[in-house]
Amino acid sequence: NSSFHSEDTIAAISTPSGRGGIGIVRLSGPAARTIAEPLLKLRHPLAPAQARFAEILDSTGEVLDEAVVTYFQSPHSYTSEDIVEISAHGSPVLLHHLLRQCLAAGARLAEPGEFTQRAFLSGRLDLTQAEAVHDLIESTTLHQARIAAQQLGGSLSRQITPIKQQLISLIAALEAGIDFAEDDIDLLAQDQISSQITAIEAPLTALEHSFDYGRIVRDGFTMAIVGRPNVGKSSLFNRLVERDRAIVTSTPGTTRDLVTERVSLEGIPLELIDTAGLRVSADEAESIGIAKSREAMSEADVVLLVLDATALPHEEDAAAVATLTGRPFLIVINKQDLEHPESNILKPTLQTIETSALTGSGISELRRAILSLVTKEIPNVETAVLTNHRQQRSVSDALAALNRARQAATAIIPHEMILLDLYEGLHALDAFTGSTTTDDILNLIFSKFCIGK
Numbered sequence: 201n202s203s204f205h206s207e208d209t210i211a212a213i214s215t216p217s218g219r220g221g222i223g224i225v226r227l228s229g230p231a232a233r234t235i236a237e238p239l240l241k242l243r244h245p246l247a248p249a250q251a252r253f254a255e256i257l258d259s260t261g262e263v264l265d266e267a268v269v270t271y272f273q274s275p276h277s278y279t280s281e282d283i284v285e286i287s288a289h290g291s292p293v294l295l296h297h298l299l300r301q302c303l304a305a306g307a308r309l310a311e312p313g314e315f316t317q318r319a320f321l322s323g324r325l326d327l328t329q330a331e332a333v334h335d336l337i338e339s340t341t342l343h344q345a346r347i348a349a350q351q352l353g354g355s356l357s358r359q360i361t362p363i364k365q366q367l368i369s370l371i372a373a374l375e376a377g378i379d380f381a382e383d384d385i386d387l388l389a390q391d392q393i394s395s396q397i398t399a400i401e402a403p404l405t406a407l408e409h410s411f412d413y414g415r416i417v418r419d420g421f422t423m424a425i426v427g428r429p430n431v432g433k434s435s436l437f438n439r440l441v442e443r444d445r446a447i448v449t450s451t452p453g454t455t456r457d458l459v460t461e462r463v464s465l466e467g468i469p470l471e472l473i474d475t476a477g478l479r480v481s482a483d484e485a486e487s488i489g490i491a492k493s494r495e496a497m498s499e500a501d502v503v504l505l506v507l508d509a510t511a512l513p514h515e516e517d518a519a520a521v522a523t524l525t526g527r528p529f530l531i532v533i534n535k536q537d538l539e540h541p542e543s544n545i546l547k548p549t550l551q552t553i554e555t556s557a558l559t560g561s562g563i564s565e566l567r568r569a570i571l572s573l574v575t576k577e578i579p580n581v582e583t584a585v586l587t588n589h590r591q592q593r594s595v596s597d598a599l600a601a602l603n604r605a606r607q608a609a610t611a612i613i614p615h616e617m618i619l620l621d622l623y624e625g626l627h628a629l630d631a632f633t634g635s636t637t638t639d640d641i642l643n644l645i646f647s648k649f650c651i652g653k
């Protein structure tokens with residue numbers, strides 16, 4: 201990888217489109233300096249890792265703006281190539297002019313994510329780190345940003361390296377056994393091979409499970425709010441999103457389509473789904489809504505079942521509790537502000553939260569209960585967390601191959617056969633960090649980046 205050198209120099213506006221206090225044009229490649237310098241009137245020549253004050257000139261030599269220019273000399277830069285960053289005022293007109301001049305002077309417009317792709321190709325970042333750059337930019341909560349920053353710092357690579365090393369030594373031992381089978385080097389005993397494979401599998405399995413958490417950090421939980429019509433689902437939904445998003449009416453059955461909204465519960469993203477209610481209906485549109493609610497209820501990570509404190513016990517609620525048993529769910533008894541009987545509507549053993557969506561009482565308790573319910577679903581992970589399906593697939597591919605190898609080792613099978621599976625496991629781990637990833641997959645990953653990153 202470190203032998204990678206690009207011939208061309210790429211340029212892009214690296215700050216978001218629109219006006220801003222500062223806007224940055226970034227150049228990376230062998231000609232970064234020779235392209236940038238004629239566009240600038242520098243008081244002092246560019247020097248590695250130092251900011252320089254400069255005036256930006258138009259094609260006739262007139263001063264357009266003042267800028268701060270930073271030069272990073274290869275290999276000490278984000279891409280490992282020569283980089284020049286021109287921080288001007290954030291006017292789109294000015295920045296586009298500057299970019300056009302760079303292109304006229306021989307730079308090529310960067311593809312989305314191409315700066316990070318170059319960092320990856322030069323070996324500065326592995327694939328999990330490159331993905332973390334994207335995650336960090338896209339993060340919507342501080343918690344997501346922290347996980348991405350950890351990964352950018354190499355937490356996943358550090359985790360995978362010793363596992364790979366162990367696998368390589370096992371392969372080497374087996375290869376030695378085969379190559380020197382004629383000599384008196386002992387073949388590894390079958391059970392020794394299996395126990396070594398098991399030792400490699402254990403941390404990989406833990407890593408695979410970390411995706412349960414990584415997925416939640418990335419996408420958040422989904423929580424469906426279900427219950428009979430008119431119990432106050434939409435009102436609670438609005439309380440939780442702190443906005444009047446779902447339609448609240450006193451006519452039962454008005455929320456026919458699912459209404460969803462993302463909220464952050466102490467940094468954990470939560471997608472709330474307001475449903476139509478679970479009542480059997482003759483109205484066709486409403487029936488569709490009810491079918492959708494059932495689907496949302498069965499697919500959601502957690503479910504909030506809402507009951508009306510003033511209503512009589514109802515068999516539909518008991519049925520809902522029955523289907524939810526064994527899954528994470530909460531029962532809310534709403535409309536506490538109204539006159540209502542003391543007794544628990546459902547089985548007294550079920551823990552419930554009492555709210556009034558009208559007055560807001562019990563809402564902070566409800567938030568806390570939701571948070572503790574979802575965090576209970578979060579496994580304990582201190583260090584590395586898988587954050588996307590690609591990573592998860594590589595790890596589970598490796599595990600599947602190791603499992604086959606271990607089974608082969610328990611049967612009387614020649615070491616050549618075990619080796620095939622072990623090599624496959626190694627290949628999957630290489631794909632994980634990107635050392636053997638195909639161009640197609642790489643292009644797919646980097647195309648999701650924004651231009652200029």
Ligand code: GDP
Binds near residue numbers: 535
């Ligand atoms: P949904 O059909 O379950 O979504 O129920 P809505 O949120 O649309 O509410 C139905 C009716 O109950 C509306 O008139 C709300 O104003 C009323 N409502 C909702 N929550 C409460 C509450 O806590 N107390 C009282 N008194 N009325 C409520």
Ligand code: ZN
Binds near residue numbers: 433447455474475
């Ligand atoms: Zn509703």
